[in-house]
Amino acid sequence: MITENRAIVGEAINTIRGLSIDGVQKANSGHPGLPLGAAAMAYTMWMRHLTFNPKNPHWFNRDRFILSAGHGSMLLYSLLHLTGYDLPIEELMRFRQLHSRTPGHPENGLTPGVEMATGPLGQGISTATGFAIAEKHLAAIFNEPGHEIIDHYTMGICSDGDLMEGISGEAASLAGHLKLGKLIFLYDSNHITIDGNTSLAFTEDVGARYQAYGWHIQHVDGFDVDAIDGAIQTAKAQTEQPSLIICNTIIGFGSPNKANSKKAHGAPLGPDEVKLTKQALGIPLEPDFYVSGDVRSHFGECGTRGAKAEADWNEKLAAYRKAHPEKAAMLDSALNGDFGKDWLKALPTYGEADKMATRQASSKVLNALAPVTPLLMTGSADLFESNLTEIADGGNFQPDTPEGRNVFYGIREHAMGAAVNGICLHGGLRAIGSTFLIFSDYCRPSLRLAALMHCPSIFVFTHDSVGVGEDGPTHEPIEHLTSLRAIPNLNLIRPADANETAAAWKVALESKDHPTLFALSRQALPCVTPADTKNHPLEKGAYILKEAEGALKLVIIATGSEVQHALAARETLQAEGIGVRVVSMPSWFLFERQPEVYRNGVFPAGVKRIAMEAGATLGWYKYADAALGIDRFGLSAPGDTVMKELGMTAENLVAHCRALLQA
Secondary structure: OOOOOHHHHHHHHHHHHHHHHHHHHHHHOOOOOOOOOOHHHHHHHHOOOEEEOOOOOOOOOOOEEEEEHHHHHHHHHHHHHOOOOOOHHHHHHOOOOOOOOOOOOOOOOOOOOOOOOEEEEEEEEHHHHHHHHHHHHHHHHHHOOOOOOOOOOOOEEHHHHHHOHHHHHHHHHHHHHHHHOOOEEEEEOOOOEOEHHHHHHOOOOOOHHHHOOOEEEEEEEEOHHHHHHHHHHHHHHHHOOOOOEEOOOOOOOOOOOOOOOOOOOOOOOOOOHHHHHHHHHOOOOOOOOOOOOHHHHHHHHHHHHHHHHHHHHHHHHHEEEHOOHHHHHHHHHHHHHOOOOOHHHHEEEEEEOEEEHHHHHHHHHHHHHHHHOOOEEEEEEOOOOHHHHOOOOOEEEEEEEEEEEOOOOOOHHHHHHHHHHHHHHOOOOOOEEEEEHHHHHHHHHHHHHHHHHHOOEEEEEOOOOHHHHHHHHHHHHOHHHHHHHHHOOEEOOOOHHHHHHHHHHHHHHOOOOOOOEEEEOOOOOOOOOOOOHHHHHHHHOOEEEEEEOOEEEEEEEHHHHHHHHHHHHHHHHHHOOEEEEEEEEHHHHHHHOOOOOHHHOOOOOOOEEEEOOOOOOOHHOOOEEEOOOOOOOOOOHHHHHHHHHHOOOOHHHHHHHHHHHHH
């Protein structure tokens, strides 16, 4: 614990408040209410409980802090500055300005000390569940008696809005079931949202709800540092339940005219109200962004404490390496995010006789890689039997078996997406989440955040088209491939066969700065692409699968289950003397990263192109002159019947090719 001069605690808390309202006012934009109300909570957690080293924000055994209520970002930036992170006061003065390191909502990778991007309410506390899963799993794998090398907490602050969002309920239910005892959140219960008092829409007993989820619940005065301190100590003392400490606060605390009202939430206080607020709190009016020498020295103790904590841990790590060299080598790989190269040797290949659904091929690849990638953790939203993403003999991640590699997320797609992101962001592990492609709608915000956060999550989404068949249009994706491709920095791969699927896994495991999403078939597909999965042309995103014989007249582009039809159509057209090239294009994302000369080689100027994919045609006009797809909802019937009824056949493709050539 930081050694405190009691006289300075109040000044330190008010300094956080002053920096926060000055930042918002200078930007003429932001949310001053939460920092004013939550400063005491944040101070207590940061100064008395969080273990971190501001000089090394990525120290592995640090506690992770997540501001789920990301709109209150000036609170976090003020703390990061005061405790010694590389965030100078000038950056606080540039809050919400172009290319500053203090954006409107926190962004990891941009601001040192920020663990994840928050702001979409509910995402922070839900992703924190993944952080806590990772800590518990890694501790179970690596810790030995007398050598507890993985031992840290995931903590944060959430708001009324966070706990209204459905994703937080999904994640809280999961966290309670898994008994994530090292997950601790302070709840800034101020009863105000943008529209006004929470009595308008949110009147349940939140504590009772979270208690029913299996959380440890405490109620405290959110302005009483000692009470908050004691509550966190109590939360840490029990290890069987995640903790929610409900802190009763006042939004905009200290503002004479805006406290406890929606006016304090999402707009600057205004110059006059800033002055009145500083006077009420005893903050000097001049200069703006005031930090006294005593306060700066007080917060600076964090750097000393953090450096010592990391040094002590490094000594423990050295002793661990001597006592458990094999595990230590594995831990070093985890710390460096390095899976080695042995898994490449295990990557399977397939021949023409290996006709199978790409979900089945994915399962075979995953289970071939799992023994040599022990830091790969998988999970499914109650669809292991359909997604085929379970690691055989991997064990189940449960409260009493945290070493298990298979996470049962239950029917909670959105929480699964967030948790997978949290596991990956924590470090030391790569996480997989799986469901049907149709249910990407239920976890799209988490997919988008994964891309924004440059988080290398792996999402395995099966049943990728109307080939689902009998389940009908409610379960048959139409617009999903197009809409998911529209997310920047998300690599969607729709493989054509088992070999492209194996190559897709290679791409996913080698990716460090973006998530990967597989769209896999339910129905069996023939092997039609090269068998060299270690150097497969899939890595280019699009490639010439079959070249034209004679003069090139037409390029057919296809993905997934339609590649076989493209090849069959080519044979028919070639027999008529029409030179046709077939391009398999499993990943737009990868293709668009290739040099222009390569892209122009695949799609030469002046040659007509047609695309075929069992989904919406909207996006294909970026690459093709015509597109054969499905721009209506599906049907309930056997998959092959539905595909034929909706025109996904080689014969229909041939007809469309002829029409394009005659146009």
